[in-house]
Amino acid sequence: MQFQENKSTLKVYPKDTEKIKKIWKTALIMALITGAEFIMAFTMDRGLLLYFLFIVLTIWKAKYIMMDFMHLGDEAKPLFYSIIVPLIFLVWLIIALMKEGSDIFLLRW
Amino acid sequence: MSAQSTTIEVSSKRGTWGGGNEPFKASYGKLMMWFFLLSDIFTFAAFLITYVAIRVSYPAYEGSLEAFSGSNEYWPVPELVFEALPFLHGVHAPLVFVGIMTFILISSSVTMVLAVEAGHRNDRDDVVKWMLWTLFGGITFLGCQAWEWSHFIHGTEAGTVMTYVNDLNRVVTETVFGANLIVNEYGPASFANLFFFITGFHGFHVTIGVFLLFLCFYQAAVGEYDRRGHYEMVEKIGLYWHFVDLVWVFVFTLFYLI
Numbered sequence: 001m002q003f004q005e006n007k008s009t010l011k012v013y014p015k016d017t018e019k020i021k022k023i024w025k026t027a028l029i030m031a032l033i034t035g036a037e038f039i040m041a042f043t044m045d046r047g048l049l050l051y052f053l054f055i056v057l058t059i060w061k062a063k064y065i066m067m068d069f070m071h072l073g074d075e076a077k078p079l080f081y082s083i084i085v086p087l088i089f090l091v092w093l094i095i096a097l098m099k100e101g102s103d104i105f106l107l108r109w
Numbered sequence: 110m111s112a113q114s115t116t117i118e119v120s121s122k123r124g125t126w127g128g129g130n131e132p133f134k135a136s137y138g139k140l141m142m143w144f145f146l147l148s149d150i151f152t153f154a155a156f157l158i159t160y161v162a163i164r165v166s167y168p169a170y171e172g173s174l175e176a177f178s179g180s181n182e183y184w185p186v187p188e189l190v191f192e193a194l195p196f197l198h199g200v201h202a203p204l205v206f207v208g209i210m211t212f213i214l215i216s217s218s219v220t221m222v223l224a225v226e227a228g229h230r231n232d233r234d235d236v237v238k239w240m241l242w243t244l245f246g247g248i249t250f251l252g253c254q255a256w257e258w259s260h261f262i263h264g265t266e267a268g269t270v271m272t273y274v275n276d277l278n279r280v281v282t283e284t285v286f287g288a289n290l291i292v293n294e295y296g297p298a299s300f301a302n303l304f305f306f307i308t309g310f311h312g313f314h315v316t317i318g319v320f321l322l323f324l325c326f327y328q329a330a331v332g333e334y335d336r337r338g339h340y341e342m343v344e345k346i347g348l349y350w351h352f353v354d355l356v357w358v359f360v361f362t363l364f365y366l367i
Contacts, residue, residue: 009335010231010335010338011231012230012231012232012233013229013230013231013232014230015230015232016226016230019226020223020226023219023222023223023226024219026219027215027216027219030215031212031215034208034211034212034215037362037366038204038208041188041204041366042188042203046169046186051367054362054366054367055362057362058358058359058361058362061358062355062358062359065218065351065354065355065358066351066355068222069218069219069221069222069347069351069354070347070348070351070352075133075134075135076132076133076134076135078132078133079133079134079135079140079143082133083143083146083147086147086151087150089151090151090154090158093154093155093158094158094161097158097159097161097162098161098162098165100162101161101162101163101164101165101166102165102166104166105165105166105167105168108166109168
């Protein structure tokens with residue numbers, strides 16, 4: 001009785017191999033970016049150029065997670081913008097706190 | 110059954126200005142998950158940007174990597190702090206363990222998308238299979254983080270001689286082992302404090318995520334979502350899980366690479 005009720009009544013659709021392939025491809029790209037970050041961490045000199053490259057690669061990975069894994073790109077445009085546009089406030093926070101931090105550095109050292 | 114399914118189409122009972130119009134074309138639950146995640150993005154961004162601000166207020170380490178020793182005069186080089194592996198005592202393996210952790214979390218994010226994809230097809234067996242893999246990845250990640258913290262707190266065998274203000278407000282010079290909130294052998298006190306606070310807050314999110322994943326796995330396995338007529342819960346919990354991965358990508362870059 002229990003088992004009969006537990007049986008799915010929904011129509012099960014066949015696998016969309018195209019979609020699944022795309023997921024694995026994104027996973028591969030993310031693994032490659034992370035691998036590249038590792039190689040750069042050991043081969044390049046520490047400095048502003050390296051940090052800049054790390055941050056660019058991180059944001060690139062974040063884009064893959066948000067667009068392909070969280071499907072934000074497939075949502076309606078107003079929803080997409082209501083998530084992305086508020087992030088502009090972070091630009092100010094970065095500028096303000098970087099300035100603050102470097103001023104403390106000048107005072108202290 | 111149909112009354113419980115996700116209604117994305119316009120409700121016939123309400124007019125365009127009475128809530129009948131849905132410009133976002135997403136269900137209430139999914140929409141609220143997105144806005145919760147937006148607020149969480151701000152919380153984590155505030156933490157991480159604070160990390161950067163405090164970091165630039167300290168000088169960087171200038172000497173050669175071989176001669177590095179911890180000091181609260183400058184910020185430590187991360188690859189020389191996080192260089193231990195479980196079961197391999199004394200082996201210098203910079204960033205290897207944290208690389209494995211990153212790989213585990215990204216993999217569990219991939220299995221989560223596969224679960225969401227299976228949910229779109231109402232394929233219960235596939236959902237259960239991929240949820241289980243995701244759950245496995247999440248628990249493994251938490252275990253790794255527990256080891257990482259434990260190693261960070263206990264520190265190296267040699268320790269570092271530090272001059273600092275102790276909890277009785279006295280200046281002392283002594284050998285420091287590991288890390289706590291007052292002093293640590295790696296660098297300035299803020300270094301350990303930020304590490305505990307930010308990776309701790311992230312770990313807390315992962316813990317909640319593991320509970321949610323288990324809930325989702327269980328409900329899918331007993332056929333709850335079939336009764337509801339849709340697998341939207343997999344999608345919502347998936348959003349949360351991807352977010353945890355997203356934050357880790359930034360934590361990884363700021364704490365371990367830069």
